[in-house]
Amino acid sequence: MGNSQSQMAGDEKWTLLKAFLQTMSPYQYLNSDQDLTTAFKIYESVESFFCSWDFQEATSQAQKELESLETTMLKIAVTGETGAGKSSFINAIRGVRPGETRAAETGVKETTKEPTPYDCPRYPNVKFYDLPGIGSMNFKPKTYLTNVNFSTYDFFIIISSERFRSSHADLAREIQRMKKKFYFVRAKVDQDLENERKTHGNTYSEDDTLQTIREDCRRQLQVMGVSSPKVFLLSNWEIEKFDFHQLEDTLEQDLPHLKRLVFLLSLPNFSEEILKKKRAELKKLTFLIALASGGAGAIAIPVPNVSLKCNIQLLLVSTIAFYKHLGLDEESLSRTARWANLPVDELKGVMRSSKIEDVTFHFIQQAWILTAGNILQGLIGLIGMLVFAVCSFIITVFQFFQVVDELYADALRVRAKALGEENPGDSSGAVA
Numbered sequence: 001m002g003n004s005q006s007q008m009a010g011d012e013k014w015t016l017l018k019a020f021l022q023t024m025s026p027y028q029y030l031n032s033d034q035d036l037t038t039a040f041k042i043y044e045s046v047e048s049f050f051c052s053w054d055f056q057e058a059t060s061q062a063q064k065e066l067e068s069l070e071t072t073m074l075k076i077a078v079t080g081e082t083g084a085g086k087s088s089f090i091n092a093i094r095g096v097r098p099g100e101t102r103a104a105e106t107g108v109k110e111t112t113k114e115p116t117p118y119d120c121p122r123y124p125n126v127k128f129y130d131l132p133g134i135g136s137m138n139f140k141p142k143t144y145l146t147n148v149n150f151s152t153y154d155f156f157i158i159i160s161s162e163r164f165r166s167s168h169a170d171l172a173r174e175i176q177r178m179k180k181k182f183y184f185v186r187a188k189v190d191q192d193l194e195n196e197r198k199t200h201g202n203t204y205s206e207d208d209t210l211q212t213i214r215e216d217c218r219r220q221l222q223v224m225g226v227s228s229p230k231v232f233l234l235s236n237w238e239i240e241k242f243d244f245h246q247l248e249d250t251l252e253q254d255l256p257h258l259k260r261l262v263f264l265l266s267l268p269n270f271s272e273e274i275l276k277k278k279r280a281e282l283k284k285l286t287f288l289i290a291l292a293s294g295g296a297g298a299i300a301i302p303v304p305n306v307s308l309k310c311n312i313q314l315l316l317v318s319t320i321a322f323y324k325h326l327g328l329d330e331e332s333l334s335r336t337a338r339w340a341n342l343p344v345d346e347l348k349g350v351m352r353s354s355k356i357e358d359v360t361f362h363f364i365q366q367a368w369i370l371t372a373g374n375i376l377q378g379l380i381g382l383i384g385m386l387v388f389a390v391c392s393f394i395i396t397v398f399q400f401f402q403v404v405d406e407l408y409a410d411a412l413r414v415r416a417k418a419l420g421e422e423n424p425g426d427s428s429g430a431v432a
């Protein structure tokens, strides 16, 4: 089988693949041209991978990549002056409300004296470290950074509020000198705006005030020798406003591949943008899972007339993980329900996917056989030309694409319900 595949000319393969994917579109597993193009490209590279390498080699590489995703750690240090809003920020970015069990303690008197790690509820491998306040008198950035063990962190977020202080720039410069990245956050801008409004009455402009603060922070950092500072203005009380999501985007984009993914998956599902990004990343992950599922642990699946193999256990674990990533597992739903002050059953009531407790080995196997049936039916005439391993791979990809789309639509419905938006059931229309 492998030989006939490798002998096929490039154009012929392309035509076969196109025909194959076009057969798929009536099943609506692919949602957009972009999905199709991505699928084409990935299929091509996977196919050449299968042809030029040992299949076991390909699957074990995919398995290793999935394992490293499980073990990738991300440590984010949050520092800044005492009382600036560091702990409040750590709660806000993790989607945790003050007073919850996992919340960082906040308050008007100095509360954080030791670096304290806070896990992300959905992803314990992502930790925010609440560092002690830097104070402003005789601040020695070098000693401070040594004391907090600076080298263990992936990057720093410096939180300031009210006005710029030289200690901020001293710290930023020292972080850069130690070859680490930092992001400068001006918190409590809600308060700044309120003060400006009271002072200037009718002549007050929110945009102008924000621009002035932003420029002032940037200029002062640069004057004190900090190069290309990234400055974000935000309120820990109103994360939908100002630069909160821009900061999340920037952190995500600046991280290397696996850390980027774990950071994104750790973010709460408050914004539709985050959910959309998660959906795209989970679809990409699908290709890895499909590749890995053909290796160790793969069992014969009873599909009529074809000998296909798949590691259903891996698909089961991955499907359950996808519920978690999209906030649809029992624990996440309970947290969202507490956050929204709603009975958890009301959130579950808007979901249309299978209940997580029904997702069993048997359930996944049946779903796989069903997808295989649909796909193979459309492939009569072509099937003989495909490597069986590639067939199993494609079936898994399409099954998971469907799972991701269904769970994404549910995540939108749950989000809408939790935010009190009307007709949450209609949110599925947003799936593009």
Ligand SMILES: Nc1nc2c(ncn2[C@@H]2O[C@H](COP(=O)(O)OP(=O)(O)OP(=O)(O)O)[C@@H](O)[C@H]2O)c(=O)[nH]1
Pocket (backbone or CB within 6 Å): 081, 082, 083, 084, 085, 086, 087, 088, 089, 105, 106, 107, 108, 109, 110, 111, 112, 132, 133, 187, 188, 189, 190, 191, 234, 235, 236, 237
């Ligand atoms: N208006 C407003 N108040 C905030 C914001 N962030 C924090 N606060 C308030 O500022 C005070 C200090 O916040 P914390 O988050 O405890 O500050 P901290 O930097 O962790 O303080 P220490 O741990 O003592 O160094 C608290 O009363 C918060 O409620 C914000 O964005 N806007």
Ligand SMILES: [Mg+2]
Pocket (backbone or CB within 6 Å): 086, 087, 088, 105, 106, 111, 112, 130
């Ligand atoms: Mg604190």
